[in-house]
Amino acid sequence: MSPTSLSVVSDAVRVRVPAKVNLHLGVGPLRADGYHDLVTVFQALSIYDDVSVAPATTLSVSVTRDSGRGSGSRDVSDIPVDNTNLAARAAIALGEYVGREPAVSIDIVKRIPVAGGMAGGSADAAATLVALAALWKLDVDRAELVELAAGLGSDVPFSLRGGTALGTGRGERLVPVLARGDLHWVLALARDGLSTPAVYHELDRLRDNGSHDVPEGDVDPETAHPDALISALASGDANAVASHLHNDLQRAALSLQPTLRRTLRAGVDAGALAGIVSGSGPTCAFLCADDVSAVNVAAELSGAGVARAVRTASGPVPGARVTDE
Ligand SMILES: C[C@](O)(CO)[C@H](O)COP(=O)(O)OP(=O)(O)OC[C@H]1O[C@@H](n2ccc(N)nc2=O)[C@H](O)[C@@H]1O
Numbered sequence: 001m002s003p004t005s006l007s008v009v010s011d012a013v014r015v016r017v018p019a020k021v022n023l024h025l026g027v028g029p030l031r032a033d034g035y036h037d038l039v040t041v042f043q044a045l046s047i048y049d050d051v052s053v054a055p056a057t058t059l060s061v062s063v064t065r066d067s068g069r070g071s072g073s074r075d076v077s078d079i080p081v082d083n084t085n086l087a088a089r090a091a092i093a094l095g096e097y098v099g100r101e102p103a104v105s106i107d108i109v110k111r112i113p114v115a116g117g118m119a120g121g122s123a124d125a126a127a128t129l130v131a132l133a134a135l136w137k138l139d140v141d142r143a144e145l146v147e148l149a150a151g152l153g154s155d156v157p158f159s160l161r162g163g164t165a166l167g168t169g170r171g172e173r174l175v176p177v178l179a180r181g182d183l184h185w186v187l188a189l190a191r192d193g194l195s196t197p198a199v200y201h202e203l204d205r206l207r208d209n210g211s212h213d214v215p216e217g218d219v220d221p222e223t224a225h226p227d228a229l230i231s232a233l234a235s236g237d238a239n240a241v242a243s244h245l246h247n248d249l250q251r252a253a254l255s256l257q258p259t260l261r262r263t264l265r266a267g268v269d270a271g272a273l274a275g276i277v278s279g280s281g282p283t284c285a286f287l288c289a290d291d292v293s294a295v296n297v298a299a300e301l302s303g304a305g306v307a308r309a310v311r312t313a314s315g316p317v318p319g320a321r322v323t324d325e
């Protein structure tokens, strides 16, 4: 390797950033600004995108599908590589904030399912903020990065933070939640993605067609607080956590992709404690009693032919972090 290419390698900063699942997702009515108030409990899971940034003459983005085992991405060709990519938007926003040209190359290795309800794009935006803060040796504190993150998307602040957290507002206002021990998950990845706005829109449509503002089984975020789930997380009892998993967006995701009902049933039949649609879907997340059970459930689900791919993961894990792995 020439000294020049060595210096290019050493100039790059790589950040590893996790996927998320919502253990509780209470969705309020549509607000005037097009968003919904949420009460949500996020958990970061051990499926990661890697985002590398390096100095360049102009801003560019590349996205590669990790071809190794553990890859969650079916195809990355749907992901834009222009300035609409959330990672590019993060670089532009941070550049504007600190008065710097975002002349960097951003290379994303994708493992988080695309349009899967696991905050893949948000993860890349959060990773880019952390990577550029390190590359440019910025004197910005965490609160400033969180503020920029919230401007990029509702899930981006959680991708920065990771762990387990209670989210309110659009989902961007976070407080940490104590979770004892690790939870073991199986993820069933769907063949087609779901658009987040389309799923929220479908929930509004279903609610408009129903007789109640907040239909039976849904949680009113104005009044409901996921206390029982938070106590279960503190106790580290996976059975108790499983019985308090809840997602108001689930029926909208099922309405748009009815085959997910079969996937949810198959996971529980395979021995999971409970199954839930992850965020806006269509990924289904199954909570298992322990790591051995997760491997067994994953094997059985793979054989059932109800998913494009099946992965195991554990949580909580930290948010976007510089790595040299
Ligand atoms: C479904 C979740 O993943 C749960 O954590 C998030 O609420 C989605 O967060 P996100 O992908 O970061 O979403 P954003 O980029 O902020 O918003 C995309 C679109 O989703 C809808 N949206 C999002 C968040 C929210 N609290 N209410 C909404 O109605 C809006 O139509 C919005 O235009």
Ligand SMILES: Nc1ncnc2c1ncn2[C@@H]1O[C@H](COP(=O)(O)OP(=O)(O)OP(=O)(O)O)[C@@H](O)[C@H]1O
Binding pocket: 078, 079, 080, 084, 085, 086, 087, 108, 113, 114, 115, 116, 117, 118, 119, 120, 121, 122, 124, 125, 155, 194, 196, 279, 280, 281
């Ligand atoms: N870096 C990125 N990674 C993935 N998708 C991106 C990225 N930048 C922009 N997008 C666009 O965003 C769309 C949603 O992709 P993403 O993987 O973030 O969905 P998601 O995980 O369901 O989102 P969330 O869970 O935050 O609602 C994609 O179809 C793609 O066109």
